[in-house]
Amino acid sequence: MxxxxxxxxxxxxxxxxxxxxxxxxxxxxxxxxxxxxxxxxxxxxxxxxxxxxxxLSKSLLKIPLMVMGICVILYSLFESFMALRIDLQIMGSIIIGGIMILLSSVITxxxxxxxxxxxxxxxxxxxxxxxxxxxxxxxxxxxxxxxxxxxxxxxxxxxxxxxxxxxxxxxxxxxxxxxxxxxxxxxxxxxDMKCLPMNRRGVKLFAPVWNKEF
Incomplete structure (x- = not known):
């Protein structure tokens, strides 16, 4: 229903x-x-x-999270370019940015x-x-x-x-x-019971003891 x-x-x-x-x-x-x-x-x-x-809609978190992740990675790469080296802190920031982008793609x-x-x-x-x-x-x-x-x-x-x-x-x-x-x-x-004609599935009222659908 x-x-x-x-x-x-x-x-x-x-x-x-x-x-x-x-x-x-x-x-x-x-x-x-x-x-x-x-x-x-x-x-x-x-x-x-x-x-x-x-x-809230997932888009309200998904898009900002992706943008922040991209910004973190770009800023970290800019820092490494200016310093002419990549240290552990910069690598850590790049990883964090990548995790933020990954989370934005899988959030539901x-x-x-x-x-x-x-x-x-x-x-x-x-x-x-x-x-x-x-x-x-x-x-x-x-x-x-x-x-x-x-x-x-x-x-x-x-x-x-x-x-x-x-x-x-x-x-x-x-x-x-x-x-x-x-x-x-x-x-x-x-x-939501199966005995009603509009429902193809029922409900398992006594789960997990008894998984019969009613």
């Missing part, structure tokens, strides 16, 4: 829970956001709507997601050791290295996300955050 569909279902779930519990309109709006985000979260393991929304959008996760972890540490933010960053980093529809689409992924939601709910004293996030996440897993 497309990311936009997962988003819509998650938003609808959040609104529905808010209306059922007769909360204030501003809380319904917040529930809609949480449900929509949770409905997209399992797809952080692929270059979909969720990952592209929270990460998923690695940008990894950097985003690391940044969130560091942010959580900086903000009075906010453990739910740290765990959120760890979730993102792990998801960025996983194949699509693997552990983020399983009970393990759901459980990890539920812990983050619980800690966030306690930290922000926002009752209902946990249930809305869980429902949004589960809605994604259900709509």
């Amino acid at each position: 497309k990311g936009s569909s997962h988003l819509a279902i998650g938003v609808a779930a959040g609104v529905g829970i808010g209306l059922y519990n007769q909360v204030e309109p501003i809380t319904i709006g917040l529930f809609a956001i949480v449900g929509g985000v949770a409905g997209l979260f399992p797809d952080l393991d692929t270059n979909g709507v969720a990952s592209n929304k929270i990460t 959008q998923k690695r940008m997601l990894s950097f985003t996760g690391v940044g969130i972890v560091m942010g959580g540490i900086a903000i009075d050791m906010s453990y739910w933010i740290i765990l959120l960053g760890i979730y993102i980093v792990i998801a960025s290295f996983l194949p699509h529809r693997s552990y983020t689409h399983s009970i393990i992924g759901l459980s990890f996300f539920a812990v983050i939601l619980y800690m966030a709910q306690e930290a922000m004293n926002l009752e209902g955050l946990l249930i809305v996030g869980i429902v949004g996440y589960i809605s994604h897993l259900i709509t």
